[in-house]
Amino acid sequence: MSLGLYVHVPFCQSKCFYCDFASNLDLAWMAAWRQALLTEIALVQDQDWPQPFDTLYLGGGTPSLLSGEVLGAIFSHLQGYFVFTTDVEITLEANPDDVTPEKLALWRKLGVNRLSLGVQSLQDAELRWLGRRHDAAQARRALEMAREAGIANLSVDLMYALPGQSEADWLATLRDVLAYEPEHLSCYQLTVAEQTPLGKKVARGELTLPGEEEQRRLFLTTSEFLESQGYSHYEISNFARGQRYFSRHNSKYWQHSPYLGLGPAAHSFDGRVRRWNVRAVEAYCRSLSAGQAPVTGVEVLSDSQLHLEALALGLRTRRGLALRVLDHFPEAQKVLAEFCEAGLLQVQQGRVCPTREGLVVADSLALMLSG
Numbered sequence: 459m460s461l462g463l464y465v466h467v468p469f470c471q472s473k474c475f476y477c478d479f480a481s482n483l484d485l486a487w488m489a490a491w492r493q494a495l496l497t498e499i500a501l502v503q504d505q506d507w508p509q510p511f512d513t514l515y516l517g518g519g520t521p522s523l524l525s526g527e528v529l530g531a532i533f534s535h536l537q538g539y540f541v542f543t544t545d546v547e548i549t550l551e552a553n554p555d556d557v558t559p560e561k562l563a564l565w566r567k568l569g570v571n572r573l574s575l576g577v578q579s580l581q582d583a584e585l586r587w588l589g590r591r592h593d594a595a596q597a598r599r600a601l602e603m604a605r606e607a608g609i610a611n612l613s614v615d616l617m618y619a620l621p622g623q624s625e626a627d628w629l630a631t632l633r634d635v636l637a638y639e640p641e642h643l644s645c646y647q648l649t650v651a652e653q654t655p656l657g658k659k660v661a662r663g664e665l666t667l668p669g670e671e672e673q674r675r676l677f678l679t680t681s682e683f684l685e686s687q688g689y690s691h692y693e694i695s696n697f698a699r700g701q702r703y704f705s706r707h708n709s710k711y712w713q714h715s716p717y718l719g720l721g722p723a724a725h726s727f728d729g730r731v732r733r734w735n736v737r738a739v740e741a742y743c744r745s746l747s748a749g750q751a752p753v754t755g756v757e758v759l760s761d762s763q764l765h766l767e768a769l770a771l772g773l774r775t776r777r778g779l780a781l782r783v784l785d786h787f788p789e790a791q792k793v794l795a796e797f798c799e800a801g802l803l804q805v806q807q808g809r810v811c812p813t814r815e816g817l818v819v820a821d822s823l824a825l826m827l828s829g
């Protein structure tokens with residue numbers, strides 16, 4: 459399998475209530491970040507990563523904030539230093555409030571062939587609660603513009619299991635979004651990170667989130683509903699209108715395939731060694747302006763760690779994992795039989811695959827199988 463390339467754009471115009479991603483509100487750092495990124499591209503090129511790349515993913519942060527000039531410089535540097543396959547999947551994450559016909563035309567001209575739109579909800583009250591900058595009308599307009607611009611692979615990010623959100627509210631958002639016929643949907647349950655304003659509110663007991671049983675029910679409803687509408691539920695949070703629209707880039711993470719990450723907080727994995735860059739934009743820029751790689755952590759995975767990760771990541775997907783991976787875990791065969799009987803796992807064509815119910819408890823399955 460070819461290599462994936464991730465570029466982290468660490469800037470946002472405001473911070474969402476729940477967000478724990480590496481993003482910086484001080485846009486004055488953008489010029490220094492751009493220069494540092496170009497330096498990192500040149501530095502990494504000497505490290506013998508096996509090319510070509512068949513995916514390029516610009517994530518954030520908010521990549522859609524970048525001007526045409528900055529984005530053009532990054533693309534031309536990447537193309538100058540790296541080799542890409544002719545059918546490379548190029549994804550750009552965009553916030554609805556940044557989307558304009560001009561930007562869409564620019565992204566397409568640069569080669570972006572997959573747009574991941576951070577819609578999150580089509581209900582104004584939910585969007586306000588989440589601290590998003592856009593409202594539902596802007597999100598709808600962005601979806602329309604993406605379609606008018608001829609984006610043929612459109613992915614929409616949504617969030618559910620919000621406090622006070624009923625199943626009917628959530629299904630209404632899903633139905634509305636399906637009117638735009640997105641090729642791909644990522645539906646994430648709200649998760650609480652301690653350091654965020656949301657996490658602090660929850661810690662103070664000012665907010666109650668849906669309980670485990672409610673979350674389980676919403677997960678199953680989402681899966682059943684989207685599969686009834688022709689989507690394949692191929693990973694815990696991800697749905698696509700057929701295999702050709704599975705996220706090629708994110709599949710590399712789940713299949714334990716190598717990828718290279720550039721930018722603050724980006725991770726890289728070569729099949730054995732995982733490295734990650736420093737998170738703060740200032741430190742990232744400082745390191746690169748001194749000609750140093752901005753790597754702050756390196757982990758060499760042992761065989762048993764690799765097997766454990768392959769197990770845990772494989773069980774996130776309906777594709778599952780090769781049955782032979784379980785040979786590394788002495789207790790697995792016994793537990794496997796129990797999980798198959800309980801309707802959580804299936805063995806088919808030499809692979810162990812979670813059922814829909816199994817996806818709900820994928821992490822626990824991995825834990826139990828690994829002994």
Ligand code: SF4
Nearest residue numbers: 470473474477518519
């Ligand atoms: S736009 Fe995305 S990265 Fe930026 S603060 Fe909101 S959730 Fe975080």
